[in-house]
Amino acid sequence: MDDKKKVRVRYAPSPTGYLHIGGARSALFNYLYAKKYNGDFVFRIEDTDIERNIPGAEQSQLHDLIWLGIIPDESTENPNPKYAPYRQTEKLDIYRQYAQKLVDMGVAYECYCTEDELAEMKEEQLANGVKSFKYNRHCLNLTEEEKEKYRKEGRKPTIRIKMMENHEFKFRDLVRGDVKFNSNDIGDFVIMKSNGIPTYNFAVVIDDHLMGITHVLRGEEHLSNTPKQLQIYEYFGWEPPKFGHMTIIVNPNGKKLSKRDHDILQFMSQYRDLGYVPEAIFNFLFLLGWTSEDNREIFTKEEAIKAFDPSRLSSSPSMFDNKRLLWTNQYYIKHMDNEKYFEFIMPFVKKANIPSNLNDNQLKSISLIFKNEIEIGQNITDMLNDIFVKKTDYDEEEKAILNSESAKVVIPLFKEKLEKLDVINQDTVKNIFKEIQKETGFKGKDLYMPIRIKLTGSMHGIEMFNIIDILGKEETLSRLI
């Protein structure tokens, strides 16, 4: 391989929405590739569809990427002057010049067909049994007079590229190995729209070439765009980058993850808000469609960079499994050192309805109780609310326990002993239970359950000594009434 050139890869989203899980994965693998070979990772914007662009989408995508630890060496916010600008709409003149060059070379031509005419053409071909639509080259050899006539009608031309005849586009895909396409299967496609803005397939080629991009890792949906782009490289006599086409992520129904999949969270910001850890998402995405040689499951960023090899990317689609993500997230939370954990968890603690008399240090020690239990940050908010907001509607089973023989004895006794206590902590409370056990003979569930239900309204949850600790003497007593 020609490793003389510095590796340069890019993530080039269109600013039409927030950072999507598929986009994040694509960015991730490009980033890993760049870092593995000491190259640059570039964040660039493909905004040629001006109608769908959303204000703020670009910044939010960039920042979500950085949050994930995928940090661009160059971006719209810190461009390298050598390669700027990083937004396609800021270099429209450049595309026009290159398009004109192709026209001058006789390999691209103006097309005056309207959308309606094109649609008609398509229908006609369909009716004749041709299922894959190709432009019929109606405008290929238009004379100056004919063009003038169209212009007088007010028609604005697009520019189409003239595909070569019987030409085979071959390339070695980093993921799939040798791939080839025949030029005859591809119609002359538009490179400049009638509004003077380039199409994606044209703009990427110009950008990748001008920005010195050496490797392109992208989604499978771009596989069939590759020959189109190769045609442009060929006409210009440029060396194309190395391509690698990763499979898409599919939903549990086996379909491409789409924005309409409401049972799967789509955007990074949603994961962040729920208390997913960026390192966990990084790790999860890394292992979605990629496996290491030694079957490891947990990788730091540095380890991932070291281990990554695009040829080990799966060539069959991967299903997004949220349970697996939760497991990974839980693993990361459990293994955080306490300082980092506090920083991560306190915003979620404070979202709960906590009594105002608790200070930050108390909240921190409370949060520690949950460290091994929660899967995502939001869990602690919910669990604390369960504790601090007293529940009074019991189900049948709970009612039965509260009316049991043991409950009638244990609850008043516990209350009485607790009132006499000066210091409430795990040890003193445990002692009370021991005494009650000795005095009444009740033990196990009979002993603990009535009090647990009285205190939390639930038979499940965190350890009861902790709950009493958290609630404090007054609140505990008031709940026993």
Place this chain on the structure above:
RNA sequence: GGCCUAUUGGAGAAGUGGCUUAACUCACAUGCCUUUCACGCAUGCAUUCAUGGGUUCGAAUCCCGUAUAGGUCACCA
């Protein structure tokens, strides 16, 4: 429909002709631990690699057909 790609357990997958009576992880089930849940620990979970043929002493691994699924065929990216 044309072109392209894939198909190993519920999920991610290892596996590239004999070391595979198919690894590992998640999920699931059971047991232990525990006042409950969770954690942790232990055990179980594909006689079989979509399917039919072929090549071979030997195939999940190579070849052909079939089925199924996905991608793409825009003045969207």
